[in-house]
Amino acid sequence: MPVLHQPRDLDEACTLLAELDDPMVYGGGTAIQILLKQGLLFAENLVDLSFVPGLTAIEATATGIRVGAMTPLRRMETDAQVAGVVPLAAATYGHVANPRVRNTASVGGNIAHGDYRLDPPTALLALDAQVELRSAHGQRRVPVRDFFVDFQLTAVEHGELITAIEIPAQPAGSASSYVKLSSLGENDWPSASAAALLVTEAGRRTLRLGIGALAPIPQFVSVDVSGHDLETTVEAAKAAADPLIDPIPDVRGSVTYKRRLGLVAVEDAVRRAWKDQDDD
Amino acid sequence: MTETALREGGEEPAVGARWQRAAARGKVRGTTKYVADLPVPPCAQVAVYRSTRPHARILAVDVTQAAALPGVQAVVTGQDLFALLGERLLTGPAFADQPALAYDRVRYVGEPVAAVLARDLATARAAVDLIAVEYEDLEPVYDVETALKGEFFVHDVLRPSSVFGDLSHLRGKRDTNVCYEYNLRTGDVDAVPTDGVTTVSGEFWSPPVAHVPIELPCTTAWVEDDRLEILTTTQTPSYVRQAVADLLDLPLNKVRVRTSVLGGSFGSKMYDRLEPLAAALAWSQQTAVRLVATREEAFLLTTRHGAGVTSSMSADADGNIVAATADVAYDTGAFADVGPRITAKSGMVAAGPYRVENAWIRSRCIYTNKPSAGPFRGFGVPQVTWSHESLVDELARELGEDPAEFRRRHLLREGDEAPMGTVMHSADFVGCLDAVTDEIGWTTPYEKGEGRWRRGRGVAVGMKAVLTPTIANAVIQLNQDGSATLMISTVDMGQGSDTIMPQIVAEVLHLDEGSVRVVAADTDTTPYDTITAGSRSTYHTGNAVRAAAEKMRDKLVDLAAQRLGVAASDCKVTSGGVMSTTAQETVSISDLMHGHFGARGTTLTAEANFTTSWQPYDHETGRSRQVTEHWFAGAVAVEILVDTMTGRVKVEQLAVAGDVGRAINPTLVEQQLTGAAIMGIGHALFDELVFDQGQIVNGTLLDYQLPSVRDVPAKLTAHVIESAHRTGPFGAKGVGETGILAIAPAIANAVRDAVGVRITRLPLSPERVLEAMTEAGVS
Amino acid sequence: MRMLNLTVNGRVHDVPVDDNELLLDVLRTKVGCTSVREGCGVGACGACTVLVDGRSVSSCLALAVRHDGAEIVTADGLPGDDAVVEAFVECGAMQCGYCIPGFVLMTHELLAENPQPDAEQIAAHLEGNICRCGTYPEICAAVTSAAARGARL
């Protein structure tokens, strides 16, 4: 059993991460506990962030909002500020697992977990969020679009922890939607997911797409859809998404099926975002 | 729904009343104690080393490191137990083929090989990781096709265990993977003229699935003086006592098996689960041990048989069903468990609930190197229903007939002889079918849709025989204050026996709601009962309970007659006590007993036995004039939507009907029907244990899918059909399985209706539906 | 081992716990709340649900030592006339009963946030709780009935 450490401030946490053998940040612990039970976790030391002050704040910034790494996922779905500034993120976080897991799991632990099927990264990719990291050596920021490096591998380096995620506000007049398709029970992990954000800026219309569960890491693509109608937008979105789809076969579907399902998720997300825009 | 008329004096009858479920409030607040919540002596916690090989000889088990770990009290291997118990180590309800710990050979990935007893679970688990086993791999048999080739055998020799009456004909055998074969020969399918005959056929597959009651299996065993006490999650306490007594060579009165209400079971907590191992450990170590399966381990303990059915159905030019064939193969995994019974009882109904003159059925139970399969709600029948209800639907379509109307024309009716030779009674298939088709408006036209979502409707009918012969006993203790205690070994797992058995007592003795309490099964006090399973308890134990209550009534009448100096025939039991018409007097139970015994708090007991008999089926033809004590009849109708882009099936409406003879408690009956339907939706759409080289791939609740509130149809209705059984208690029969039999084929028939594809493999996963549509060129 | 201070159903408990112990095990074995049960151990069934400071948590995934000073509510500690309990009892929302305390607590959380939930909101809140007996129709009816009674903790 790994040893648990409960630092009281960020510096102490960073020092522990720098100095301990095989340390692992303990966020909400929902993923870590499962790995422990499955005998798949080999860390010797767990550094629990729950007593580090300042990691659960949701603050407005000049460009959007900043969310502390230990903010429970459920607050992302229920917080009025999040829903107002980044409705796509609020909607997407609300799709994770179930309310109990969302009450416990943290925003930082969620992306650090790095599972390719996670819901939130799709929205964070579309919204161009930045991940704030800290270590004994200082602080750095990594765009979410560079954060997922390889299968279950993220940009978090040894000795680092995530302190916050900054999400730029959804531009005025934008429209968005998140679609999660499961292939077994309705309440399952996604077999394909897509977050679509339609933005009109300086006369140009862009569709930003984050897609999940369809490749070893979450994927992002942006498509210029200026002058397109709904049908051509859908076609353009599918054409752009297709090369990014590289599914991992499992009990939830074969490569062929997931590929098909992925394109449906993209299409559904675009149509709903389009409708969202018409409704506004 | 029929409501019973008030009894004389405006008194509410107990049978037919919607009494609140026993312990309702305790269940809601969580104060009801399940097995794991009950106090036990301080125990060694047990963790189990499980085989990593599907089929191998055990060359050596090295436990030195494990035994040296601080906190470890003992490490016990299969070889240790074998040295102590010899062949007695092998138990099982049909064949003695299941070792509490494997000693010479492992037969599936996950089979227990050694057990660690430690002061806490974490230590026990850590020690398990230190056990090293040396194996010599044997050729694994992963599926029934390979098993039937007979090149490699899962067991070399089979020895019957001779516990149950219906399995007393089993004989020992060797060098085969087929542990049982049932054959039905009615008429002569080969002699049916082919002229003008329409035949449909198919190869149907139902995958193995897991029961997943939310309560995990838990067994505690300890030695008290020279006796073994076991507190365990079991639906078969009487069986467990016998199995453990055989295992340890103890007299029955030195083994005490207790249980509590169960947090669901569905067939998973039956026969030999954790109990033989717990018993062997406690007895050999003379200590108290506690075994609790993790969810992952529970997946390895038992499964539902994956089953393949190659079958056909033929109709002549007039649309009469003239022949049905079915070759059924049940994959029983490493152990027979009760597979032979399942094989026979499902085989005999594999032609469906129809008038069929010529039937050929072969049903086999086949060993493979996988976790053992056992009973699961429906007892093998859903797998054959999947076949006959798909075939009959397709046959109707081929003949251009309405699938519901076609069935209605051919369904067995009261007095008809079913293909296996037994005459039907109290099995109102037509009534069930009418109820569900009426409910969904079968004959009113509906929009199938042309866009992405297509609508379809389907029906299916199910038929199952109750386990026969079996034995039930009941003891009623009437207390001087007029309350009563009922001693039966029926286990309430949610089906509601603790509610309806008191209703039967109360009906006979005119007692009030809440005045009869059922004692949790305890082999020291509650009498023998074959099993709580196969929906048999309402009828069998219900009959024993009713008979015991009637004996009690006679005792009360005699006491009153004595006291009042009147003839017994002048007295009758009413809600106020025993009434004499001549004496114009009613004596309350409490006065009567006080008067008789001269003390308060006294008790009066009455007991009864109810044993059914049968005509064993002929081993050549599989036929019997009385193969079962009674039948379960059910029907399902659904309306579904198919998403043609994703292949996902959404059940919009489902109506399920069951003939229960007489509903002792209509609310509980309806709940059994809808609950089974929801479970059935999972089996139809996504429930499936996936194996890779004999290893379960999705054996956690993160991957194994169960229906959630999201999978429930917007409209779900239960329809209780009551065609009273002549020998049922107040006409009643059971219902636990009826609702599940026909769910999957009803949904598949609706998919056929919606998008024109016939899918013969379960589950109807979106991928499978989409694939079938692509193959058929439907878009 | 260290001492953990927990307020469980209004009563204060000081219990010695190991760093790696789960809240589920501490509540069951050291506080005696057997209404909290393990069904899956991975957050997927809800049998182990407790309310921590009003929020539902899977105690099978929760480290006990993180909850020092927390206010915990379990179903067996609900007041005798609790509206949610009453609603479940009256709607017959139980079969084997094993999963039900978890649903009761989820219902409390839902109604505290949203006193009049519609069917979709009820489903969204309960979708991660599994009732293998399939009591969902009765459970949903009970939630609606509890809402009508005005459930309060």
Ligand SMILES: Cc1cc2nc3c(=O)[nH]c(=O)nc-3n(C[C@H](O)[C@H](O)[C@H](O)COP(=O)(O)OP(=O)(O)OC[C@H]3O[C@@H](n4cnc5c(N)ncnc54)[C@H](O)[C@@H]3O)c2cc1C
């Ligand atoms: C039953 C169930 C169903 C689920 N279904 C879904 C689903 O449908 N969709 C979905 O998206 N997810 C799903 N999940 C996964 C869930 O989202 C993750 O478990 C959760 O987000 C992880 O967050 P956590 O804070 O608990 O992480 P932890 O378990 O604490 O940590 C996870 C990883 O992140 C690291 N970490 C944690 N915090 C930090 C930090 N601040 N800085 C650096 N590294 C850190 C840890 O070291 C560890 O490697 C499900 C989980 C469960 C249990």
Ligand code: FES
């Ligand atoms: S046991 Fe915790 S959610 Fe299932």
Ligand code: FES
């Ligand atoms: S009532 Fe049995 S699991 Fe829900």
